[in-house]
Amino acid sequence: MEMYLGKQTFIDDFFIESMAGAHRVLNCADKITVDEPLHTANPDQAWESKAAQGPIIYDEHNHIFRMYYQGINSVVCVLESSDGFHWERPNLGIVEFDGSKNNNILNWPSDCPSLGNILYDPHETDETYRWKRITTMPHEGVWQALYSADGYNWCHYPAGPHNHQKQFFAFGSPAETFGGTINPDAPYILYSQRGSSRRTRVLGRRDSQDGLNWSGLRTVIDQDLDDPPGTEFYAAGHDMANRTDGGLHIIMLNVFFTDLTEPYAIEQPKLYWGNEVGSPALPARVDGVVEPQLAVSRDTVSWKRYREPFIPRGKPGAWDWGSMYVSGPIHHNGRLWFHYNGVGVTHNNRTPQLHHALNPKEHQTGIGVAQLRSDGYVSVEADSYAPGILTTHRFRQESGGRVTVNVDATAGELRYEVLEDTGAPIPGFTAADCDPIRGDTFDSMLSWNGIAGWPGVSEERQSSYPNLPKREFYIKLRFYISPGTKLYSLTLDPPEVTMWQVRSQSVPE
Secondary structure, rough: OOOOEEEOOOOOOOOOOEEEEEEEEEEEEEEEEOOOOOOOOOOOOOOOOOOOOEEEEEEEEOOEEEEEEOOOOOEEEEEEOOOOOOOOOOOOOOOOOOOEEEOEEOOOOOOOOOOOEEEEOOOOOOHHHHHHHHEEOOOOOOEEEEOOOOOEEEEEEEHHHHHOOOOOOOOOHHHHHHHOOOOOOOEEEEEEEEEOOOOOOOEEEEEEEEOOOOOOOOEEEEOOOOEEEEEEEEEEOOOOOOEEEOEEEEEEEEEEEOOOOOOHHHHHHHHOOOOOOOOOOOOOOEEEEEEEEEEOOOOOOEEEEEEEOOOOOOOOOOOOOEEHHHHHOOOEEEEEEEEEEEEEEOOEOOOOOOOOOOOOOOEEEEEEEEEOOOOOEEEEEEEOOOOOEEEOOOOOOOEEEEEHHHHHHHOOEEEEEEEEEEEEEEEEEEEOOEOOOOOOOEEEOOOOOOOEEOOOOOHHHHOOOOOOHHHEEEEEEEEOOOOOOOEEEEEOOOOOOOOOOOOOOOOOO
């Protein structure tokens, strides 16, 4: 499911034919919670055990943020926020606790002790199943899925073959849980940690047609030659509804940079795994830091990664210095929101002071948030003092259409022109004829001499190719990006004129 038809970003080369004197720039998200985490809810109610932390879901129907978290005795609760910063307990009046229903406790099956993955499902046509809960790790050998109409009252799906699926988690999974075919267009997808033959953490993916019965777990991201030694992959924040943004599957890849000086999991297995021998299915290294990278794909299998931190960890001593586990992006009020769980110590509870271990209850954790302008992941900018040039791939011309761009040209300008398929500028639609954009805009329409949009196929042009139908005429766009200008994306209207769409076939075992 594409969220924004006709949109093309420049994160990858999909819509770019060539660039000259221009390059891509990764734009890190702006961290809002620098000095301290969000104040969610202190554990001052009898049914709460610790400060509220958990998955944050955006309710697209009611336009509110929801945070699900666990209380005492397998109790599951919810906080709500209209702005993503200030949270409150809704008085649900559903579950009785100590003689009162005045609380924010969900009607949640008691035999599901973990939150798992919670989804507000945009695919669902039956409101009874609008909300879904899927876990990557079954409880007592039984895989459990829940559904809800309102996100407050949760029920088990009727028992079926899905209850007998094998373990989803990373290490120690039976061999039959791996492999199988891949369907990039499946309505549901899960990315989760799994183990490699080298006892490292890699990223696997599954897909499902119904949210209940899942494919095998296949590795899609592993360490490569561009990664430093000890790089592993802990998890990925993603849209479980498998929606694309400008044709791209976008994930926040939580990269685990392990500490190569601490091979304790091998040398002292009892300390880490509770037995003297240790299991070869468990990871070899347990300490290090986690920080997010941007990763994108057209088919959910082949991924392009930007190796710089997308949201930098805090400085030594900060509440989020040790690890940051970032969720997938939320589109809200024209911006991209990234909530994350920050931890002030390393994965093995060590402080910035070398070999200083803390009791897990002593270190600080919390929920943080970072933001980015819409489509702001990557911008195309000029290399130096001359304008950079970006030429798009061709697309259908037909009866004409319109183009809007997301660009920040407050310190420069953006000029543009329409090209024949051969690369020659079309008279009247050259860079000299364009109305240059100067300023910061999310949806400025391209125009030439005050006339918006690209031209339809002229009679003169069609007479040159009388046997060629209009749908077979193509044009390109060329942008001249002056220094100081940041070009983020463009949107074609009508969207179906876009020619460059990739369809991946299922990958056989």
